[in-house]
Amino acid sequence: MSIRISIDAMGGDQAPYVIIEGLARIVEDFKDITFQIYGSDAEVLPLLKNHQKLQSVSTFIPTTEIISADTKPSAAVRGFKDSSMRQAIMAVREKRADGVISAGNTGAYMALAKIILGTLEGIDRPAITGLVPSIVGPKVMLDLGANVDVNPQNIIEFSLMGVAFAKIVLQLKNPSVGLLNIGSEELKGNAVLQVAQQMLRSTKCLENYYGFIEGDDISKGTVDVIVADGFMGNISLKTMEGTARLMSHFLRQAIEQSLLSKVGALLARPALKFVKNKLDPSKYNGAPFLGLKGIAVKSHGGTDIAGFYNAVMVTADMIRQNINQNISNMILEFSHKLKEDESSFHLSVKGAS
Amino acid sequence: MSIRISIDAMGGDQAPYVIIEGLARIVEDFKDITFQIYGSDAEVLPLLKNHQKLQSVSTFIPTTEIISADTKPSAAVRGFKDSSMRQAIMAVREKRADGVISAGNTGAYMALAKIILGTLEGIDRPAITGLVPSIVGPKVMLDLGANVDVNPQNIIEFSLMGVAFAKIVLQLKNPSVGLLNIGSEELKGNAVLQVAQQMLRSTKCLENYYGFIEGDDISKGTVDVIVADGFMGNISLKTMEGTARLMSHFLRQAIEQSLLSKVGALLARPALKFVKNKLDPSKYNGAPFLGLKGIAVKSHGGTDIAGFYNAVMVTADMIRQNINQNISNMILEFSHKLKEDESSFHLSVKGAS
Numbered sequence: 134m135s136i137r138i139s140i141d142a143m144g145g146d147q148a149p150y151v152i153i154e155g156l157a158r159i160v161e162d163f164k165d166i167t168f169q170i171y172g173s174d175a176e177v178l179p180l181l182k183n184h185q186k187l188q189s190v191s192t193f194i195p196t197t198e199i200i201s202a203d204t205k206p207s208a209a210v211r212g213f214k215d216s217s218m219r220q221a222i223m224a225v226r227e228k229r230a231d232g233v234i235s236a237g238n239t240g241a242y243m244a245l246a247k248i249i250l251g252t253l254e255g256i257d258r259p260a261i262t263g264l265v266p267s268i269v270g271p272k273v274m275l276d277l278g279a280n281v282d283v284n285p286q287n288i289i290e291f292s293l294m295g296v297a298f299a300k301i302v303l304q305l306k307n308p309s310v311g312l313l314n315i316g317s318e319e320l321k322g323n324a325v326l327q328v329a330q331q332m333l334r335s336t337k338c339l340e341n342y343y344g345f346i347e348g349d350d351i352s353k354g355t356v357d358v359i360v361a362d363g364f365m366g367n368i369s370l371k372t373m374e375g376t377a378r379l380m381s382h383f384l385r386q387a388i389e390q391s392l393l394s395k396v397g398a399l400l401a402r403p404a405l406k407f408v409k410n411k412l413d414p415s416k417y418n419g420a421p422f423l424g425l426k427g428i429a430v431k432s433h434g435g436t437d438i439a440g441f442y443n444a445v446m447v448t449a450d451m452i453r454q455n456i457n458q459n460i461s462n463m464i465l466e467f468s469h470k471l472k473e474d475e476s477s478f479h480l481s482v483k484g485a486s
Numbered sequence: 487m488s489i490r491i492s493i494d495a496m497g498g499d500q501a502p503y504v505i506i507e508g509l510a511r512i513v514e515d516f517k518d519i520t521f522q523i524y525g526s527d528a529e530v531l532p533l534l535k536n537h538q539k540l541q542s543v544s545t546f547i548p549t550t551e552i553i554s555a556d557t558k559p560s561a562a563v564r565g566f567k568d569s570s571m572r573q574a575i576m577a578v579r580e581k582r583a584d585g586v587i588s589a590g591n592t593g594a595y596m597a598l599a600k601i602i603l604g605t606l607e608g609i610d611r612p613a614i615t616g617l618v619p620s621i622v623g624p625k626v627m628l629d630l631g632a633n634v635d636v637n638p639q640n641i642i643e644f645s646l647m648g649v650a651f652a653k654i655v656l657q658l659k660n661p662s663v664g665l666l667n668i669g670s671e672e673l674k675g676n677a678v679l680q681v682a683q684q685m686l687r688s689t690k691c692l693e694n695y696y697g698f699i700e701g702d703d704i705s706k707g708t709v710d711v712i713v714a715d716g717f718m719g720n721i722s723l724k725t726m727e728g729t730a731r732l733m734s735h736f737l738r739q740a741i742e743q744s745l746l747s748k749v750g751a752l753l754a755r756p757a758l759k760f761v762k763n764k765l766d767p768s769k770y771n772g773a774p775f776l777g778l779k780g781i782a783v784k785s786h787g788g789t790d791i792a793g794f795y796n797a798v799m800v801t802a803d804m805i806r807q808n809i810n811q812n813i814s815n816m817i818l819e820f821s822h823k824l825k826e827d828e829s830s831f832h833l834s835v836k837g838a839s
Contacts, residue, residue, distance in 0.1 A: 348724025371701025387757035397753030404740035
């Protein structure tokens with residue numbers, strides 16, 4: 134059976150060009166993926182014409198509105214009924230597609246996806262989930278910015294969803310989980326993290342719970358799934374991006390300083406390329422909104438063709454492996470364990486009295 | 487008049503060696519700095535013997551206890567009466583020294599400094615303050631981990647203290663300030679940041695308030711003073727450290743891959759050294775606890791001699807320029823402006839009714 138993905142062709146800095154080219158590459162490599170492409174006919178059709186194969190496995194649905202980077206989420210929810218973003222999400226809701234991808238306005242996309250698709254039973258807050266580089270390979274991190282204020286239950290939901298995602302994209306049997314904190318000692322951090330850790334330990338709902346981790350554990354690769362609220366997750370991710378750019382900047386600046394350095398850099402070019410490749414953002418592109426009734430993946434707005442290709446791969450993997458069924462099962466198991474835990478707690482309190 | 491600094495010689499990974507050697511270098515370069523050195527006589531005296539000049543401008547006070555990295559802050563506060571850390575702080579309280587430096591246990595040092603020195607009038611929470619690298623040079627960032635939960639007033643205190651520090655260490659007349667957030671738009675973030683920004687704007691207590699900044703603005707150098715709660719500040723700082731190490735690791739790994747790369751790296755050695763130097767942690771060593779009645783500076787526990795030297799320089803600069811008087815003046819001015827603001831608010835409400 135083929136995998137059907139609906140595409141918002143109008144979101145992102147270089148839409149629809151980068152998007153259509155990315156899809157064209159996918160259909161060269163995979164036979165089981167088909168697309169429903171939503172966008173402006175004047176802009177998309179000329180691009181599609183160049184790709185016979187893509188045309189043959191796609192349906193193009195013209196839309197008349199575009200949600201831009203400046204559109205407020207509230208405005209996107211109220212209006213823009215015939216926008217490519219909304220229509221692409223609707224395809225998932227109406228079971229005409231198995232998943233949706235947009236490189237557009239993150240806030241608007243999250244708001245629309247939440248309202249149109251709804252959240253999975255037992256999930257209070259969906260989370261933006263992504264891959265981050267570490268010394269031992271990519272790791273999963275969430276929430277990257279959807280939820281500014283969270284409670285302990287949300288942190289546990291993020292942990293379970295992160296595990297489900299890590300199993301699929303990192304192909305791990307038993308991913309380890311850590312909560313991002315300001316120290317690894319048991320008593321560090323705020324009340325939300327304290328209670329969340331206590332619940333994770335007492336319910337044993339994660340097979341491989343590591344404990345608290347610190348900021349530098351992210352790139353050390355201490356755990357497979359890094360869990361944080363959207364505030365910390367977002368700031369941490371952007372700090373990483375900034376620091377990587379800072380080091381590249383210093384390196385370029387240093388190399389320019391002398392002829393010898395320039396020659397050296399030329400000789401070490403494959404090495405520098407290796408580093409660049411290790412941190413290549415397109416390899417990390419494709420951030421799912423986990424916890425929704427339906428698969429919705431966010432591509433970086435500034436992505437290139439290889440990056441959009443990667444976002445499609447992530448989406449297809451999640452569909453193939455039925456991630457939402459996995460998440461639902463884990464959530465159900467957790468609520469059972471929580472109830473058991475509470476009743477044993479009640480029993481022990483009764484026994485004590 | 488000479489600057490008198492009290493030194494906890496027993497804190498840090500390589501104490502007292504790195505500390506005594508750092509002080510010895512200082513007295514070679516500066517004539518107006520004297521020291522009171524607190525520590526174990528068996529360990530410190532043999533080191534001091536090698537440095538005639540340092541001995542001649544220092545007093546050594548033997549202490550019998552050591553607060554280690556594992557000592558809990560609560561235990562440090564209750565016991566360890568004759569510890570080098572406590573005694574060194576006491577010297578500031580009793581006006582026998584103008585500032586104190588320790589490379590020991592941060593939590594214990596902050597707890598003791600807070601209790602022994604007390605906070606400046608108008609300051610609710612002292613903050614750990616440090617320098618971080620950016621494309622346009624070092625910038626000031628606080629709080630780096632002292633305060634997990636903060637209110638808007640604390641954020642404003644941090645802003646004012648950060649400006650006072652930036653004026654001294656970065657030698658800026660009018661440092662710009664940004665609040666670390668998940669987006670630069672006015673409505674982004676949590677209630678604490680929203681209210682803090684509103685108060686900063688309405689009281690105009692900062693001459694050069696920029697607004698909200700994001701994680702990648704830190705290394706871009708968008709503002710001179712980056713203000714965050716201790717949670718975000720700490721995670722962000724450690725994420726930076728981790729990412730820098732990650733990139734160095736990939737670079738080393740890449741260079742090892744071929745003879746050509748190795749030759750290239752050899753030729754580009756001055757360039758690589760330049761980058762290393764730009765990010766050298768010893769240049770950033772010396773993190774004051776701002777907001778205390780007395781100057782207390784934390785050195786990194788893993789610092790080297792050059793790093794400890796730098797921490798002494800930071801301390802001496804703060805003493806020379808009377809940072810606490812500056813902070814007190816700014817706090818006073820702010821509370822006046824806040825009152826004016828409130829009374830004008832009341833007036834306008836009355837006028838409206």
